[in-house]
Amino acid sequence: MALQNPTPSEYIQHHLTNLTYGYHPENGWSFAHGATEAAEMGFMAIHVDTMAWSIGLGIVFCWLFRVGAKAAHAGVPTGVLNFVELMVEFVDKSVKETFHGKSNLIAPLALTICCWIFLMNLMDLVPVDLVPYLFMVAGVDYMKIVPTTDVNATLGMSIGVFLLIIFYSIKIKGVGGFVGELTLQPFGKWMIPFNFLLEGVGLIAKPISLALRLFGNLYAGELIFILIALLPFYLQWFLSVPWAIFHILVIVLQAFIFMMLTIVYLSMAHEHH
Amino acid sequence: MNLNLTLIGQLIAFTIFVIFCMKYVWPPISGALAERQKKIAEGLDAADKAARDLENAKSQIEDELKQARTQVTELLEQANKRSSQIVEEAQDKARAEAEKIMASAQAQIAQDAAQAREALRADVAKLAVVGAERVLGATVDQAAHKKLLAELADEL
Numbered sequence: 001m002a003l004q005n006p007t008p009s010e011y012i013q014h015h016l017t018n019l020t021y022g023y024h025p026e027n028g029w030s031f032a033h034g035a036t037e038a039a040e041m042g043f044m045a046i047h048v049d050t051m052a053w054s055i056g057l058g059i060v061f062c063w064l065f066r067v068g069a070k071a072a073h074a075g076v077p078t079g080v081l082n083f084v085e086l087m088v089e090f091v092d093k094s095v096k097e098t099f100h101g102k103s104n105l106i107a108p109l110a111l112t113i114c115c116w117i118f119l120m121n122l123m124d125l126v127p128v129d130l131v132p133y134l135f136m137v138a139g140v141d142y143m144k145i146v147p148t149t150d151v152n153a154t155l156g157m158s159i160g161v162f163l164l165i166i167f168y169s170i171k172i173k174g175v176g177g178f179v180g181e182l183t184l185q186p187f188g189k190w191m192i193p194f195n196f197l198l199e200g201v202g203l204i205a206k207p208i209s210l211a212l213r214l215f216g217n218l219y220a221g222e223l224i225f226i227l228i229a230l231l232p233f234y235l236q237w238f239l240s241v242p243w244a245i246f247h248i249l250v251i252v253l254q255a256f257i258f259m260m261l262t263i264v265y266l267s268m269a270h271e272h273h
Numbered sequence: 274m275n276l277n278l279t280l281i282g283q284l285i286a287f288t289i290f291v292i293f294c295m296k297y298v299w300p301p302i303s304g305a306l307a308e309r310q311k312k313i314a315e316g317l318d319a320a321d322k323a324a325r326d327l328e329n330a331k332s333q334i335e336d337e338l339k340q341a342r343t344q345v346t347e348l349l350e351q352a353n354k355r356s357s358q359i360v361e362e363a364q365d366k367a368r369a370e371a372e373k374i375m376a377s378a379q380a381q382i383a384q385d386a387a388q389a390r391e392a393l394r395a396d397v398a399k400l401a402v403v404g405a406e407r408v409l410g411a412t413v414d415q416a417a418h419k420k421l422l423a424e425l426a427d428e429l
Contacts, residue, residue, distance in 0.1 A: 022278070043277050044277065046278040050279050050283070051286070058289075061290065065302075068302060069297060069302050072304070072306075073305055074305055074308035074311075084302060085302060088302045088306065092303065105295060107299060107303070109294075111299065112290050112294040152283060153280075155280055156279070156283025157287050
């Protein structure tokens with residue numbers, strides 16, 4: 001469904017549609033042709049582009065750091081090891097400043113989040129038309145290359161963090177302690193329903209805000225790149241260059257924020273009130 | 274925005290990457306970092322110790338130098354003393370020797386003088402006798418005038 005001379009709204013719509021494979025009520029298991037079909041598929045569908053790009057970038061991260069880990073020694077570091085150690089030390093420092101317990105999970109988790117999200121965000125700086133155009137030439141209609149502009153991706157990660165929050169809350173405080181934390185404050189035992197409502201919203205807000213903050217920032221950034229791409233080409237560089245430079249800050253910052261909040265939430269889960 | 278299976282897929286991928294990182298990435302790197310930290314700390318300690326040792330060695334050298342210097346001064350003093358003593362002794366000896374030589378020479382001189390005087394006296398007596406004989410034209414009886422001649426010789 002390659003578009004010939006699309007209108008601006010068609011163009012934007014096209015750039016914001018994922019390559020979706022799923023179960024369509026009429027067509028069965030197939031690739032969706034357009035956003036409406038994708039919407040009709042409901043939950044039983046998967047964004048192939050999001051999955052492929054995110055897993056590919058995750059493998060890049062794992063490979064790079066595995067190379068570093070294999071080269072790791074106590075002597076003078078060189079090459080990849082330097083960079084990898086820099087990241088590890090940075091993450092380790094961030095974790096130690098916030099989280100005071102002992103955990104073998106939190107630091108590697110934070111490192112994975114930081115690097116993986118950064119790599120996924122980095123795809124935002126690839127010119128918006130380049131990859132979709134190449135794929136269109138190859139016969140694939142839709143291709144969104146920034147996984148973090150897909151709310152499924154960010155929510156998937158934040159749900160992972162959410163499960164860890166619940167797991168550690170119960171592990172450290174016990175089921176009773178966790179339930180007590182949810183129901184017995186801030187107003188004591190006579191206000192249990194109200195307390196539960198307050199604390200429940202607070203708890204649920206953690207993964208939701210984590211996911212939507214990242215998604216919103218990157219989605220908005222992507223959208224602005226797409227809008228800039230609609231301008232006459234002699235004006236594009238005038239806007240896209242400053243926006244891209246600004247976006248370098250955003251992609252690093254959002255990766256860092258996701259990591260920091262994960263550490264904070266998990267250290268809160270480890271603390272008794 | 275459709276929520277769909279991607280969410281689950283992403284959750285699974287996330288879990289796998291985190292576990293990979295936890296098992297194969299983090300431990301070797303943080304282990305190497307900790308080991309390097311230890312090594313550097315040890316190196317710094319060793320450097321500190323070496324600096325302290327150097328300081329100690331320096332002060333020891335200073336002490337020994339000082340000791341050696343005092344020893345040298347002492348030795349010099351001793352040598353000076355000894356040499357002046359030797360010189361003094363030699364001087365004393367020489368003086369004594371000189372006195373001795375002088376004394377013996379004086380004694381010799383006195384003896385010679387006495388001898389010479391004795392000889393002269395005998396000669397004078399003889400001359401007196403000869404003179405008197407010439408004056409008197411006759412031989413003087415030495416025996417008769419012996420007493421007179423002895424008095425004369427004594428007067429000389």
